[in-house]
Amino acid sequence: MSETVLMKGNEAVAEAALRAGLDFYAAYPITPQTEILEYLSKKMPELGRVCVQADSEITAINMIMGAAYTGKRVLTSSAGPGISLKQEGLSYCAANDLPVVYVDVQRGGNGLANMGSCQTEYKREVTGGGNGDYHAIILAPASVQETADMVSLAYELAEKYRNIVGIMTEATIGQLVEPVTFKEAVDPASLPVPSWAKTGKMISSSDEPIKPRIKDAKPKADRAKYFQMKEEVQMWESTNVDDADYVVFAFGAPSRVVYDALLILREEGQKIGMIRPQTLWPYPEKALEELKEDVKGLISLETNCTGQMLPDVALARDLHFKDRHVPVYSCAYIVLDRIPTVMQVVDDIKAIISGQTEEAY
Amino acid sequence: MTTRKKPEVWKKDSSFCPGCGHGIVIRLIAELIEEMGVKSRELHAVGCACNLNGCWNDPQLQCPHGRAAAVAVGAKACEPDDLVFTYQGDGDAYVIGLSETMNAGYRGNITSIIINNNNFGMTGGQMSWTTLPGQTTTTSKKGRDALKEGEPFKGPELLSQFENVKFAARGAVYNPAEVNKTKALIKKAFELQMSGEGYGVVEVLCGCPTNWKMSPVDSNKWIEDAVTRYYGLGIIKDETAKILKEAI
Numbered sequence A: 001m002s003e004t005v006l007m008k009g010n011e012a013v014a015e016a017a018l019r020a021g022l023d024f025y026a027a028y029p030i031t032p033q034t035e036i037l038e039y040l041s042k043k044m045p046e047l048g049r050v051c052v053q054a055d056s057e058i059t060a061i062n063m064i065m066g067a068a069y070t071g072k073r074v075l076t077s078s079a080g081p082g083i084s085l086k087q088e089g090l091s092y093c094a095a096n097d098l099p100v101v102y103v104d105v106q107r108g109g110n111g112l113a114n115m116g117s118c119q120t121e122y123k124r125e126v127t128g129g130g131n132g133d134y135h136a137i138i139l140a141p142a143s144v145q146e147t148a149d150m151v152s153l154a155y156e157l158a159e160k161y162r163n164i165v166g167i168m169t170e171a172t173i174g175q176l177v178e179p180v181t182f183k184e185a186v187d188p189a190s191l192p193v194p195s196w197a198k199t200g201k202m203i204s205s206s207d208e209p210i211k212p213r214i215k216d217a218k219p220k221a222d223r224a225k226y227f228q229m230k231e232e233v234q235m236w237e238s239t240n241v242d243d244a245d246y247v248v249f250a251f252g253a254p255s256r257v258v259y260d261a262l263l264i265l266r267e268e269g270q271k272i273g274m275i276r277p278q279t280l281w282p283y284p285e286k287a288l289e290e291l292k293e294d295v296k297g298l299i300s301l302e303t304n305c306t307g308q309m310l311p312d313v314a315l316a317r318d319l320h321f322k323d324r325h326v327p328v329y330s331c332a333y334i335v336l337d338r339i340p341t342v343m344q345v346v347d348d349i350k351a352i353i354s355g356q357t358e359e360a361y
Numbered sequence B: 001m002t003t004r005k006k007p008e009v010w011k012k013d014s015s016f017c018p019g020c021g022h023g024i025v026i027r028l029i030a031e032l033i034e035e036m037g038v039k040s041r042e043l044h045a046v047g048c049a050c051n052l053n054g055c056w057n058d059p060q061l062q063c064p065h066g067r068a069a070a071v072a073v074g075a076k077a078c079e080p081d082d083l084v085f086t087y088q089g090d091g092d093a094y095v096i097g098l099s100e101t102m103n104a105g106y107r108g109n110i111t112s113i114i115i116n117n118n119n120f121g122m123t124g125g126q127m128s129w130t131t132l133p134g135q136t137t138t139t140s141k142k143g144r145d146a147l148k149e150g151e152p153f154k155g156p157e158l159l160s161q162f163e164n165v166k167f168a169a170r171g172a173v174y175n176p177a178e179v180n181k182t183k184a185l186i187k188k189a190f191e192l193q194m195s196g197e198g199y200g201v202v203e204v205l206c207g208c209p210t211n212w213k214m215s216p217v218d219s220n221k222w223i224e225d226a227v228t229r230y231y232g233l234g235i236i237k238d239e240t241a242k243i244l245k246e247a248i
Helices: A009-019 A034-046 A058-071 A080-086 A087-095 A120-124 A146-160 A173-175 A217-232 A252-267 A285-290 A311-318 A344-352 B024-037 B048-052 B068-078 B090-094 B098-107 B155-159 B176-194 B216-230 B240-247
Strands: A006-010 A024-027 A050-053 A074-078 A100-105 A138-139 A164-169 A179-180 A236-239 A245-251 A274-279 A280-281 A298-300 A329-334 B040-044 B061-062 B083-089 B113-114 B166-174 B199-205 B234-240
Touching: A006 A009, A006 A146, A006 A236, A009 A034, A009 A146, A009 A164, A009 A173, A009 B048, A024 A034, A024 B068, A024 B090, A050 A058, A058 A074, A058 A080, A058 B061, A058 B068, A058 B098, A080 A087, A080 A120, A100 A120, A100 A146, A100 A173, A120 A164, A120 A280, A146 A164, A146 A179, A146 A217, A146 A344, A146 B083, A164 A173, A164 A252, A164 A280, A173 A252, A173 B040, A236 A285, A236 A311, A245 A344, A252 A274, A252 A298, A252 A344, A274 A285, A285 A311, A298 A311, A298 A344, A298 B176, A311 A329, A329 A344, B024 B048, B024 B176, B048 B083, B068 B083, B068 B090, B068 B098, B068 B240, B083 B090, B083 B176, B090 B098, B090 B113, B098 B113, B098 B199, B113 B155, B113 B176, B155 B166, B155 B199, B155 B234, B166 B176, B166 B216, B166 B240, B199 B216, B216 B240
Parallel strands: A024 A050, A024 A074, A074 A100, A100 A164, A138 A164, A245 A274, A245 A298, A298 A329, B040 B061, B040 B083, B083 B113, B113 B199, B166 B199
Antiparallel strands: A006 A179, A138 A280, A236 A274, B166 B234
């Protein structure tokens, strides 16, 4: 294990990827993720690896598609509308079963969007984003250390399932400077060349070259793969859920605010717990098994104005509580340029407990 | 008469329309790969090039429409010793993929083989940027109005402005003599790439009898009489002599 250093979340992404054996990176500048490009444009040539400042986000995703096809570890990163531009390419990566890893440092809002620390890209990321019938595994770190850890995990998952993995952070996590300890560096030359590299063969049709027309085998294999990932990849962290009357679901930066709010509410005698999804797809439905039988309500807390995660909490509720109705509440923070304060969260949870807030589902 | 052996990479018959130029160009590429003895990779886009799937027995990757050049640049960066080329149509490389094509020429070290058949073939013969003035297509039923809809677009000429583009040429396959010349052009572009110096592009004028609603013979005649008046054949830029000499 190497020494602990202070580093920005975005730089930690870059350093962790280098240590995981990143061979090819391409991206286009966009705030608040440009530090990744800047960091790698300095370090990768020193290590004899390739970093390309692409002419667009579209070109960047297509370049890493070509690079991934050679079996190398690849990365692209962007934010907000930049990730939207990559959806076409990501769908093609899914069609070709390429283990591509990307980082989305979310922006806040629609269109150009702003630099606020927001979670307005949840919906796009967890549904696959591009046309077709696929899912990317979406990892959501809540600290710089977790960001670094999730980068190496992302490569393991991507290669295990031959699937896209997205790491969805947000402005606060990307810009925050925190202590971080990195794993030992892996030499890309020591990584085995995958058997499928440069063969143009899909996961489901090992003896046939890629064909654009959907055959039976491909959708069937995809379906099996997505079910398998749903079963095996769910990750979450729970805090005080065993005796909790209300359980908050929050990920990323706001989960840290919730953590502090829980301490205050506990001191006041309120039994509140938190489930912090670390994978947003697959959503950690299994986490509900930790809840007590007579839990009074679930709260989806996120920083976007429409409550993008809310339906996933409601679906997880439906899956687990089949005999009785457990209300699901929404705390969706519509102030797009910042995350809520601890006292704001405390007040909003109290409003739910006291019955002032109507259930959402 | 000499008989040509069918190249190994030509796995089985393609599904191009009768009289289409694609089959000839693919055959030339396949022969060159064998004759030059290179490891190869093919990267191509949607459109008529999709008909290659299943008949091409060599590494290939289906790319988004217009983006093949970007994919190829990424692959080439990881495998600099491989021959990496795009095989695209004019709608793909010059219309939707103009940015990716130009940027690959601007700084990439790949080869682009671009089939120019003056229309969008796969989607049923719509107007392309390469459609001739007055040419009728399903979206220019009274003939292309160059004043409103632009003059025919000349990709290799435009690309040749970049310092990084070392070879730009246009061939055709409407008679055996032109087929042989085109093969020589593609060979030079491949040799350039394998020497590690810069980008090469070869555009090939091809007939599209199905969408032009002409017989294959008439299509070839139309290319020779009308298309070549706008699209001059031959080398547009060639800086390979020095490079290839040094490489030897």
